[in-house]
Amino acid sequence: MKLIEQQIRQFIDDNFLFGQEEDLRGDDSFMEKGTIDSTGVLELVTFLEEKYHIKIADEDLVPYNLDSIDSLVRFVTDKLNSNGKEPGHCKSKTS
Amino acid sequence: MGRACQRHFLTDMCGIAGILNLDGATVDPALPRRMIRLVRHRGPDDSGVHLEQGIGLAHARLSVIDPAGGGQPMSNDDGSLWITFNGEIFNYLELREELIRKGHRFRTRSDTEVVLRLYEVYGEECVQYCNGQWAFAIWDSRNRKLFLSRDRLGIVPLFYTMSSRSFLFASEIKSIFADSAVRRELDMVALDELFTFWTMLPPRTIFKGVRELPPGHSLSVENNDIRVRPYWRLDYRAGMQTTSAEEYGERLGELLWDATRIRLRSDVPVGSYLSGGLDSAVVTALMKRLTNARLKTFSIAFEDPDFDESPFQKKVVDYLETEHHEVRCSYQDIGRVFPEVIWHTEKPILRTAPAPLYLLSSLARDCGHKVILAGEGADEMLGGYDIFKEAKIRQFCDVFPDSKMRPLLLKRLYPYLRTLQSVPDSYRRAFFHKKSNGHSPAFVSHLPRWELTGRIKLFFSQAVKAEINGRQVYRDLEQILPENYFEWDGFSQAQYLETFYLLPGYILSSQGDRMSMAHSVEGRFPFLDHRVVELATAMPPRFKMKALQEKYILRRATAELVPPHLINRSKYPYRAPDAKSFFGDGPRRFADEYVEELLSPNRIQADGIFNPVAVQKLVDKARTGHVVGARDNMALVGILSTQLVIEKFLRNFDRESRHETDRTANTSIH
Numbered sequence: 074m075k076l077i078e079q080q081i082r083q084f085i086d087d088n089f090l091f092g093q094e095e096d097l098r099g100d101d102s103f104m105e106k107g108t109i110d111s112t113g114v115l116e117l118v119t120f121l122e123e124k125y126h127i128k129i130a131d132e133d134l135v136p137y138n139l140d141s142i143d144s145l146v147r148f149v150t151d152k153l154n155s156n157g158k159e160p161g162h163c164k165s166k167t168s
Numbered sequence: 169m170g171r172a173c174q175r176h177f178l179t180d181m182c183g184i185a186g187i188l189n190l191d192g193a194t195v196d197p198a199l200p201r202r203m204i205r206l207v208r209h210r211g212p213d214d215s216g217v218h219l220e221q222g223i224g225l226a227h228a229r230l231s232v233i234d235p236a237g238g239g240q241p242m243s244n245d246d247g248s249l250w251i252t253f254n255g256e257i258f259n260y261l262e263l264r265e266e267l268i269r270k271g272h273r274f275r276t277r278s279d280t281e282v283v284l285r286l287y288e289v290y291g292e293e294c295v296q297y298c299n300g301q302w303a304f305a306i307w308d309s310r311n312r313k314l315f316l317s318r319d320r321l322g323i324v325p326l327f328y329t330m331s332s333r334s335f336l337f338a339s340e341i342k343s344i345f346a347d348s349a350v351r352r353e354l355d356m357v358a359l360d361e362l363f364t365f366w367t368m369l370p371p372r373t374i375f376k377g378v379r380e381l382p383p384g385h386s387l388s389v390e391n392n393d394i395r396v397r398p399y400w401r402l403d404y405r406a407g408m409q410t411t412s413a414e415e416y417g418e419r420l421g422e423l424l425w426d427a428t429r430i431r432l433r434s435d436v437p438v439g440s441y442l443s444g445g446l447d448s449a450v451v452t453a454l455m456k457r458l459t460n461a462r463l464k465t466f467s468i469a470f471e472d473p474d475f476d477e478s479p480f481q482k483k484v485v486d487y488l489e490t491e492h493h494e495v496r497c498s499y500q501d502i503g504r505v506f507p508e509v510i511w512h513t514e515k516p517i518l519r520t521a522p523a524p525l526y527l528l529s530s531l532a533r534d535c536g537h538k539v540i541l542a543g544e545g546a547d548e549m550l551g552g553y554d555i556f557k558e559a560k561i562r563q564f565c566d567v568f569p570d571s572k573m574r575p576l577l578l579k580r581l582y583p584y585l586r587t588l589q590s591v592p593d594s595y596r597r598a599f600f601h602k603k604s605n606g607h608s609p610a611f612v613s614h615l616p617r618w619e620l621t622g623r624i625k626l627f628f629s630q631a632v633k634a635e636i637n638g639r640q641v642y643r644d645l646e647q648i649l650p651e652n653y654f655e656w657d658g659f660s661q662a663q664y665l666e667t668f669y670l671l672p673g674y675i676l677s678s679q680g681d682r683m684s685m686a687h688s689v690e691g692r693f694p695f696l697d698h699r700v701v702e703l704a705t706a707m708p709p710r711f712k713m714k715a716l717q718e719k720y721i722l723r724r725a726t727a728e729l730v731p732p733h734l735i736n737r738s739k740y741p742y743r744a745p746d747a748k749s750f751f752g753d754g755p756r757r758f759a760d761e762y763v764e765e766l767l768s769p770n771r772i773q774a775d776g777i778f779n780p781v782a783v784q785k786l787v788d789k790a791r792t793g794h795v796v797g798a799r800d801n802m803a804l805v806g807i808l809s810t811q812l813v814i815e816k817f818l819r820n821f822d823r824e825s826r827h828e829t830d831r832t833a834n835t836s837i838h
Binding site for chain 2: 087088090091092093094104107110111112113114115116131134135136
């Protein structure tokens with residue numbers, strides 16, 4: 074869990090914050106803070122799929138799963154735990 | 169038209185410059201000469217200087233059309249008025265005839281003399297009679313008054329500044345810097361604005377203390393007092409509400425015909441730029457009907473298919489049977505010319521789109537064309553941009569915020585942006601659904617764009633962040649808007665924002681005048697004839713965008729002129745590859761030497777504008793091909809172009825100036 078959070082934070086820091094905003098809290102919304110732009114979510118998904126060897130289905134592509142450090146950690150952890158289960162295991166919810 | 173019917177005496181492409189010593193001290197004759205040498209690319213064939221006590225006026229001209237009497241600076245009969253003029257007065261023949269009828273006599277057949285005579289008769293109001301594009305200065309020696317004017321839409325540039333005791337003006341800022349008494353320093357407020365709005369708000373330039381004369385404004389210097397005032401304004405009052413779509417269409421067709429007709433007044437062949445879209449096809453089709461000669465057309469094609477419109481250009485060429493030339497741009501081409509492009513834009517830019525236009529004007533020039541017509545202005549005036557459509561859809565969604573169906577329309581936005589099209593619906597909705605967040609609701613149309621752009625300020629150094637901290641760029645904009653802006657409908661407000669600041673600040677300058685005049689090519693724009701503009705601003709929005717069809721009235725008015733496929737083709741905006749132009753697209757990515765140098769941590773640290781750690785992370789991302797989104801691309805181009813401005817204008821201005829004068833050294837200054 075800690076490692077995943079660290080890796081995700083590092084990715085966000087390198088690719089979206091460029092080492093600048095150190096005060097990003099776990100529950101800060103990326104979209105509200107403008108951390109990622111509309112195409113940034115695609116970069117994020119590519120990173121998650123490559124790094125954790127998971128498949129992310131269309132119905133998972135919602136802010137509930139991807140819009141903060143906390144939600145990403147939970148989402149990835151659930152995905153890894155549900156190895157072999159359908160991707161729909163993760164909650165799908167529109168904001 | 170043209171050569172066969174009548175010789176024309178339009179001024180042609182020029183550069184102007186001047187200096188007024190407010191204490192009346194003699195002007196060092198070398199200074200106006202130095203100033204004009206730096207814009208000799210605007211007029212490499214001839215140049216002249218007029219000096220009298222306390223003032224020096226200079227002029228660089230491209231072609232000697234009327235050697236007997238067309239030289240500049242030009243005086244009136246008794247030598248009490250002197251003018252240095254850049255641009256064209258397209259209705260000069262009609263104005264001249266009218267003045268002759270009133271008993272005035274002319275020494276030359278040039279449009280410059282028409283302006284001088286108009287000033288004799290009407291004073292500062294002379295510009296109200298002119299249909300054209302201009303920047304000029306008139307020295308009135310009797311009253312010791314200097315009068316400057318710039319055209320209504322800002323097609324032709326004009327800058328000015330005050331040094332310790334002098335007022336200086338010029339077509340380009342580099343001429344002003346020819347006076348070593350002028351400080352060359354970046355304005356952090358300007359950077360803040362540029363990294364929000366894509367350009368500075370007039371009259372600010374990127375250099376502290378240097379101002380541009382805003383479009384539609386005049387300036388006078390008299391008794392040590394500088395007065396700037398508007399002589400023309402955009403007004404979206406929809407004054408002809410009772411007029412039908414048929415009538416508007418008919419009137420628009422007539423005006424475009426006449427606007428094109430008078431823009432073909434030239435002694436040299438006139439060609440056109442073809443983008444592959446509707447606007448340039450309309451202009452070219454009108455040109456074809458108005459001339460007998462075979463038209464030459466010029467286009468940009470891209471090796472990267474994401475940006476290439478050449479198949480659409482070919483369809484227009486085949487339909488209109490023009491002699492077509494194209495410049496095919498690779499990533500490397502853009503990266504290679506980018507430093508020269510910034511020498512001409514004289515400001516940072518967030519996109520590389522000007523670079524291919526720089527190459528295109530070079531091609532037109534090589535093909536013997538000094539004058540081209542283009543479709544600029546149609547999108548601003550007649551509602552062609554996706555940002556108008558976006559605002560309309562967002563407004564439609566706001567009516568029923570819980571609707572699942574309405575936001576699906578958002579998918580119809582920006583169909584040409586492949587990455588954006590892959591974005592999940594919920595994200596698209598969140599991105600476009602920006603509320604005003606306490607900012608003026610009058611900016612709702614542009615907030616998503618400005619907020620996205622503003623994020624790239626995170627690359628600023630701590631020092632720059634501290635300097636701009638707490639500033640409100642939106643408030644700056646709000647303060648310079650006309651009072652009745654807040655009474656206009658949302659569509660008109662969005663149109664105003666595009667026309668008032670982005671058109672002159674980016675489209676007509678960084679993509680327009682600067683890129684064409686770098687190769688001594690003049691652009692003329694029928695859609696920016698002020699009669700067309702005034703018709704468009706009076707037209708109700710529903711005629712500009714019907715449902716979600718952009719430029720409805722234009723399609724209706726010009727359906728018979730252009731290839732049928734264009735009438736139903738959606739807007740495909742002109743864009744060029746950004747990060748890939750510097751870092752390529754292959755497995756091994758090396759940037760040009762200058763890119764590596766200017767973006768190196770040492771250099772970034774030394775120049776002080778950006779944070780070296782952040783820039784390094786962005787460069788690493790670009791090197792691995794991961795700069796894909798709009799924000800990162802804008803950041804990369806914005807940082808690199810700012811570094812180039814520092815390199816060329818602050819660090820090595822003397823070297824760059826020598827390079828410029830060497831390049832155009834085959835001209836003599838009289």
